[in-house]
Amino acid sequence: MPPSDWVIVARLLRTHGRRGEIIADILxxxxxxxxxxxxxxxxxxxxLHSRPREIELESHWFFRSKIVFKFKGIESINDAEPLRGFEVAVPQSERAPLEEGSVYVGDLIGCHVIDLGRNGVDIGEVVDVDSASSSTSLLVVRRPSSGPGKRKEQDALIPFAKAWLEAIDVEQQRIEMRLPAGLLEINAPMTKEEQREIETRNKE
Known part of the structure; x- marks a missing residue:
């Protein structure tokens, strides 16, 4: 099955306990x-180089904002450790039906955030969705290089707030929003002048 036929529902982070349990982000x-x-x-x-591995879920429980999985055949820390970073998926045909106006978190990844408040500027590509650090999910947006000398690519955190959302087109991979003034500047990297000023203050 191609990648588009899968729905990512969790991402394995690290071992949790001694009997092969693994803690994961909920996606x-x-x-x-x-x-x-x-x-x-x-x-x-x-x-791109490996096929999905089918596995049986023995049990699970929620731990704070995450989930802990116990898979059949994974019985120790040594069994679980190689699974760090793996994504947990289900076939598209088995995903839960959505209410009108809703969207799967996984479908947001790969979309470009378009700021209608800035005449339709493409802010960047969504590379991840952080649903654990706050009550509102955060879009992790990879911003392109810009400016003199081309600054390095940088991730911006944009709250996925209904008040700012205008439209989502998953097929066209577009998320149209009207972002508040100054939001992106909060995530902007410091200029050389700002870095020098901070270094000077620290020396004083």
């Missing part, structure tokens, strides 16, 4: 569906 708006799922698939970080 689905329907974590309650793990109660009815037994068949899951693990997709390695180098997804």
């Amino acid at each position: 689905t708006d329907f974590p309650e569906r793990f109660e009815e799922r037994r068949r899951l698939f693990l997709i390695p970080p180098e997804r």
